[in-house]
Amino acid sequence: MSRRTIKVDTLARVEGEGAMDIRITGDKVKDVKLRIYEPPRFFEAFLRGRMYSEAPDITARICGICPIAYMMSSVHAMEDIFGVTVGGPLRELRRLIYCGEWIESHALHIYLLHAPDFLGYESAVHMAKDYADVVKKGLRLKKAGNDIVRLVGGREIHPINVRVGGFYSVPSKAALGALRDELLWACDASEETVRWAAELPFPDFERDYEFVALQHPDEYPFNEGRLVSNKGLDIPISDFHEHIEEYHVEHSTSLHSRLRARGEYFVGPQARWALNYDKLTPRVKSLAEELGLGGITRNPFKSILIRGLETLYACEEAVRVIDAYEEPDAPYAAYEVKAGTGYGCTEAPRGICHHVYSVDGEGHITFARIAPPTAQNQPVIESDLRAYATKFMDLSNDDLQWQCEQAIRNYDPCISCSCHFLRVRVIREA
Amino acid sequence: MAAKRTRKPKLAVWKFASCDGCQLSLLDCEDELLAVTGQVDIAYFPEASREYIRGPYDLSLVEGSITTPHDAERIHKIRRQSKVLVTIGACATAGGIQALRNFGDVKEFTRLVYPSPQFIETLKKSTAIADHVFVDFELRGCPISKEQLVEVINAYLHGRKPAVPTHSVCVECKRRGTACVMVASGIPCMGPVTQAGCGALCPAYNRGCYGCFGPMETPNTPAASGAFSRLGMNEDGIIRTYRSFNAYAEAFRRESERHEPTNH
Numbered sequence: 001m002s003r004r005t006i007k008v009d010t011l012a013r014v015e016g017e018g019a020m021d022i023r024i025t026g027d028k029v030k031d032v033k034l035r036i037y038e039p040p041r042f043f044e045a046f047l048r049g050r051m052y053s054e055a056p057d058i059t060a061r062i063c064g065i066c067p068i069a070y071m072m073s074s075v076h077a078m079e080d081i082f083g084v085t086v087g088g089p090l091r092e093l094r095r096l097i098y099c100g101e102w103i104e105s106h107a108l109h110i111y112l113l114h115a116p117d118f119l120g121y122e123s124a125v126h127m128a129k130d131y132a133d134v135v136k137k138g139l140r141l142k143k144a145g146n147d148i149v150r151l152v153g154g155r156e157i158h159p160i161n162v163r164v165g166g167f168y169s170v171p172s173k174a175a176l177g178a179l180r181d182e183l184l185w186a187c188d189a190s191e192e193t194v195r196w197a198a199e200l201p202f203p204d205f206e207r208d209y210e211f212v213a214l215q216h217p218d219e220y221p222f223n224e225g226r227l228v229s230n231k232g233l234d235i236p237i238s239d240f241h242e243h244i245e246e247y248h249v250e251h252s253t254s255l256h257s258r259l260r261a262r263g264e265y266f267v268g269p270q271a272r273w274a275l276n277y278d279k280l281t282p283r284v285k286s287l288a289e290e291l292g293l294g295g296i297t298r299n300p301f302k303s304i305l306i307r308g309l310e311t312l313y314a315c316e317e318a319v320r321v322i323d324a325y326e327e328p329d330a331p332y333a334a335y336e337v338k339a340g341t342g343y344g345c346t347e348a349p350r351g352i353c354h355h356v357y358s359v360d361g362e363g364h365i366t367f368a369r370i371a372p373p374t375a376q377n378q379p380v381i382e383s384d385l386r387a388y389a390t391k392f393m394d395l396s397n398d399d400l401q402w403q404c405e406q407a408i409r410n411y412d413p414c415i416s417c418s419c420h421f422l423r424v425r426v427i428r429e430a
Numbered sequence: 431m432a433a434k435r436t437r438k439p440k441l442a443v444w445k446f447a448s449c450d451g452c453q454l455s456l457l458d459c460e461d462e463l464l465a466v467t468g469q470v471d472i473a474y475f476p477e478a479s480r481e482y483i484r485g486p487y488d489l490s491l492v493e494g495s496i497t498t499p500h501d502a503e504r505i506h507k508i509r510r511q512s513k514v515l516v517t518i519g520a521c522a523t524a525g526g527i528q529a530l531r532n533f534g535d536v537k538e539f540t541r542l543v544y545p546s547p548q549f550i551e552t553l554k555k556s557t558a559i560a561d562h563v564f565v566d567f568e569l570r571g572c573p574i575s576k577e578q579l580v581e582v583i584n585a586y587l588h589g590r591k592p593a594v595p596t597h598s599v600c601v602e603c604k605r606r607g608t609a610c611v612m613v614a615s616g617i618p619c620m621g622p623v624t625q626a627g628c629g630a631l632c633p634a635y636n637r638g639c640y641g642c643f644g645p646m647e648t649p650n651t652p653a654a655s656g657a658f659s660r661l662g663m664n665e666d667g668i669i670r671t672y673r674s675f676n677a678y679a680e681a682f683r684r685e686s687e688r689h690e691p692t693n694h
Binding site: 014015016017038039040041042043044045046048050051057058061062063064065094108112113122123124125126128132135136139140143146153154156157158160161163167168169215248249253255261331358402405 | 449453475483498501528531537540546570631634636640642675
């Protein structure tokens with residue numbers, strides 16, 4: 001029997017550091033390991049003893065790409081403890097800043113991290129030599145998202161303006177209005193992105209996933225909703241740990257997750273899309289249907305298209321919020337600190353980010369538990385690789401290796417979040 | 431006469447324990463990115479490219495802190511391959527937020543976070559890169575300022591020293607015309623002891639500075655702590671104020687330790 005070893009020392013174009021081994025013996029994929037050896041940073045431990053009010057700024061530092069997700073999940077959890085509901089323009093501003101994060105993160109992934117795979121370039125910089133206008137459009141789209149985060153949050157990475165109850169300071173109507181023209185351009189650019197990406201070559205690969213995402217009665221989900229799946233999960237976010245088990249495997253410093261009832265599950269844009277399609281705007285839906293993407297898509301390589309469609313949604317939603325915005329009377333809702341346990345779950349660009357905190361009567365955090373999206377996706381990434389390598393075993397080592405890397409990048413993994421370094425190695429043995 | 435450049439300088443970006451935000455700052459230079467990549471060869475930057483060009487490198491940017499035995503070895507190899515090594519961000523320059531372990535018991539931390547602590551290999555302390563190897567320049571911030579990053583790259587490409595100020599955030603507030611939040615509103619602010627670089631962002635959004643850029647040159651931390659306690663902050667609050675993203679930077683660490691109960 002044949003024995004082949006394919007080895008990539010560094011899996012690139014992912015956020016963070018991991019490695020990956022695929023062992024093939026004869027015509028069988030014997031073992032797949034997504035090895036994550038990002039040095040642990042112990043956030044849940046050192047959050048103990050900190051004040052509740054520090055949680056958004058501290059947890060933002062888990063991830064440089066999606067700090068808003070951490071800030072939002074933590075403030076919602078604290079508000080759950082104190083029994084305060086943030087509504088009106090403050091709630092809308094939270095949606096707006098989240099739109100900004102989706103736009104910048106999705107544009108980064110589509111253009112700088114994922115598209116080069118489909119076209120056979122090492123990076124977007126290499127790709128720019130032949131596709132200068134495409135890469136420039138991607139950078140401008142990314143910037144349109146970052147402009148929102150910078151205006152509402154203060155800066156793109158680790159924004160400073162988010163607090164429990166709302167914001168430290170709110171933007172004027174005029175300041176938000178200044179973003180409008182660029183966002184209208186961004187709507188068109190997102191549509192062009194989707195049309196352009198639809199022409200890319202997609203491998204024939206579909207799996208029957210269990211998609212898990214937030215679902216809200218009235219809107220495409222960012223900050224609130226119930227946790228649902230296409231296979232019957234329907235729970236309040238407070239029941240997360242009753243239905244989902246986190247477990248520790250030796251090859252990862254990031255805990256894996258599985259549904260106690262059914263095992264691995266898929267979070268991220270394709271999950272949101274599958275479970276909330278009816279909440280999208282007419283423009284997004286008509287574009288999707290024209291391209292045959294209405295409803296569920298089960299090919300993970302098509303995540304690039306769903307990210308593009310979600311970018312269009314986020315641009316349209318941002319314009320809606322800006323147009324309807326009235327400056328609130330106060331930058332944050334008042335609340336009283338009290339002891340208790342609370343839950344926050346929001347949709348990071350790459351999937352649900354679930355937080356649990358307990359605080360004492362003075363507001364000191366006594367317990368913290370965070371389930372980032374990439375940690376939850378690890379098992380499904382491993383089984384995608386197993387299925388992919390099995391189906392496309394006849395490819396040359398170089399092609400199989402590159403396509404397996406691409407299969408990981410389908411998930412826009414954020415390994416800093418989950419913990420970090422991606423290194424792919426395919427080992428074939430007798 | 432200056433030597434004629436025959437090839438583009440080679441840039442490498444390395445990562446240790448961090449959130450990736452500082453290296454992302456390079457990709458966040460949306461307007462400058464293609465101009466920068468026109469001037470340098472990106473020889474190693476896994477967050478952005480699969481390409482791996484072997485060293486030596488003209489300029490290495492290092493993000494993250496040293497937290498594992500393996501990383502403590504790896505940084506020496508990187509130093510040997512790098513003509514100029516610049517550390518970027520609070521993790522690389524001060525150990526980062528993960529240096530909070532340095533004040534506690536890392537075994538206890540591991541047990542709290544991981545069900546199988548025996549799988550986890552980690553050092554007792556999270557330390558700055560300069561604690562391990564010679565560093566040519568430290569660029570502060572959590573995250574760094576992308577304008578300062580472009581300045582640093584530009585400076586080293588042209589063989590000059592980067593123009594990065596070491597004065598306090600207060601100077602930036604004055605320049606920006608922001609009223610002092612501590613004097614006018616009684617909000618505790620780390621601005622007087624924190625190095626400039628963010629553009630005095632927090633006071634402009636009506637909150638106190640929380641020290642992302644680490645200690646300024648010659649900070650008077652006891653005076654700042656005195657002001658905090660006059661504003662009603664207790665000792666626990668003062669310790670937490672110094673112990674955040676630059677907790678293990680010398681001046682902040684010493685001041686926080688001065689307020690520990692055993693040191694009274």
